[in-house]
Amino acid sequence: xxxxxxxxxxxxxLNEGNxxxxxxxxxxxxxxxxxxxxxxxxxxxxxxxxSRHELLAAFVRRAKEQRVRVIAVQLLRxxxxxxxxxxxHTNQFGTSFSIALPEFTLRGRAFVKxxxxxxxxxxxxxxxxxxxxxxxxxxxxxxxxxxxxxxASWLRQKGRLTREIRFFVGERTGAYQxxxxxxxxxxxxxxxEDDVVAYISYSPVLGNRPGWLYDLxxxxxxxxxxxxxxxxxxxxERMQEQGDPWLHLGLTPxxxxxxxxxxxxxxxxxxxxxxxxxxxxxxxxxxxSQASFKRKWRPQLETPEYLAFPGRLRLIDVWRLMKVANLI
Numbered sequence: 593x594x595x596x597x598x599x600x601x602x603x604x605x606l607n608e609g610n611x612x613x614x615x616x617x618x619x620x621x622x623x624x625x626x627x628x629x630x631x632x633x634x635x636x637x638x639x640x641x642x643s644r645h646e647l648l649a650a651f652v653r654r655a656k657e658q659r660v661r662v663i664a665v666q667l668l669r670x671x672x673x674x675x676x677x678x679x680x681h682t683n684q685f686g687t688s689f690s691i692a693l694p695e696f697t698l699r700g701r702a703f704v705k706x707x708x709x710x711x712x713x714x715x716x717x718x719x720x721x722x723x724x725x726x727x728x729x730x731x732x733x734x735x736x737x738x739x740x741x742x743x744a745s746w747l748r749q750k751g752r753l754t755r756e757i758r759f760f761v762g763e764r765t766g767a768y769q770x771x772x773x774x775x776x777x778x779x780x781x782x783x784x785e786d787d788v789v790a791y792i793s794y795s796p797v798l799g800n801r802p803g804w805l806y807d808l809x810x811x812x813x814x815x816x817x818x819x820x821x822x823x824x825x826x827x828x829e830r831m832q833e834q835g836d837p838w839l840h841l842g843l844t845p846x847x848x849x850x851x852x853x854x855x856x857x858x859x860x861x862x863x864x865x866x867x868x869x870x871x872x873x874x875x876x877x878x879x880x881s882q883a884s885f886k887r888k889w890r891p892q893l894e895t896p897e898y899l900a901f902p903g904r905l906r907l908i909d910v911w912r913l914m915k916v917a918n919l920i
Contacts, residue, residue, distance in 0.1 A: 594798055596620060599635045600688065600805055600840040601666055603795035606768050610634065615650040618643050622651045624662075631655055632913060633664035633900075636671030644674060652678055663909055664900040666843055669855075675900035676857035682900045683862045686879070687848030689841040689886045690893040693803065693832045696839070698825060702890060706821055713818030717780035718789065720826045722773060735776065738788040739810070746810045771796055773804065775827045777811075777819035789815035792823050794839075803838030804831055824889070843897050846870035847883040853896040862905040 593602060596619075605623035612621040620639025624631045637647045655662045664675055665685065672682040698707055721727050727735065777790040790811035794804040804827075811820055828839055846869055854863065874880060901909060 593638055596638050596640060598799040599666065599668055599671070600690065600797045600799070600801060600838070601807075601842055602635055602638065602799070603768070603771075603797065603805060604666075604807065605634045605638070608767075613651045613654065615647055618647050618650065620644075620647055622647060624651075626660070627913070629659070630661050630663055630909060630913075633662055635666050636664075636668065636674055645677070648674060648678055661902060661909065662900075663913055665913070667898040667900060669896065669898070672855055672857070672898035672900060676855060680857065680900040680902055681859040681862065681905070682855050682857045682898045683859060683866060683905075684849055684853045684896045685866060685899040686843050686845040686897055687883075688843045688895045688897055689883075689891040690801065690895065691828065691839040691841065691889055692892045693828065693836055693839050695892065696828050696832050706825070706888060709818035709821045710825055711818075713777070713816050713822040716816045716818075718777050718816050718819050718822055719780060720775055720777050720823045722775050722827070722830070724773075727776075734785075735788060738786065739774075739776075739791055741786075742788065742791065742810045742812055745812055772807075773827070775823045777816070777823045779816060788812075790819040790823060792820065792827060794827065797838065797840055801838045801840070803836040803840065805840045805842055807842060828889075841886040841889070841891060844879055844883045844886065845877060846879045848894060848896065850896070855898075859901075859905060862901070865905065865910070 593606070597603075610623050610625050612623055614621050618639065620637055620643060622637050623634040625634070626632075633651075637644045637651070639647045652662060662680075664671075664680070667675060667682070676682050697703075698710075723732060723735065772793050772795050774791055774793045776788050778787045779789055780787075790809070792806065793808040795807045797803050797805050806824070809820060831839060846866065849867060849870060851863075870879065
């Protein structure tokens, strides 16, 4: 990953539950997750440029031997073109957003509302701390219990049909958790048992646009207004001070769909299905509100991301993909 990872969301391929395909004699791996008769591939091959074709060919060959279909998600354009060269159809699935940190600022008229929300949180007694830097080690265990409680209350607030999304977002557990950064918003005067009102975690990003990936946000339903904005702003300013070039806001599915972004390998029926989900799928995934939050930080870079599939995109493919993401 350190040598050949190029996808800003690549760290998510290390989430618990993923499998890794390797081939003797070829350096690198392909991350995927089995879902009955489908392998959901996450991103393109993580391998030397000269080996990516060969590694993907071996992966596709293994899938055929196992009689499973490969559905690839979170592909950058070059990844989608690679999948197309191996007989896949490709369609835009959404858009990812990125902030150039050297240019990041909350000054100016565009950020008046955001500054007001941060100021309100400060007046309400909210402070922001980074775990592992601003918090004593002996406090961390208790704080993690509070984060667990926030996760549970967040899901309850979303409703009985809402489930914890997986695969496409970060996690607070796993073998590589120590590489993530977590910022918490705390209310002054709390008991130490319930004073954390929100948190944001970030994953490291390598490759040609290194920095951090904004990968998980949660808050208490009764949490102070502006706490998330306050934590986000402090994290971005700290990363900026440390010389990090980019803050990536991750993929938002079903947003920024544009026929101009489609490749020659696109499938018209799949494009229509994805647009239909974009129009009617808000109950499954709040894409519009996610995109609104990300765009209010004025990201300088919007990047189309793709999914790839062999033949035609079947209803069962979409069902299994949603199962892997724990949307249903």
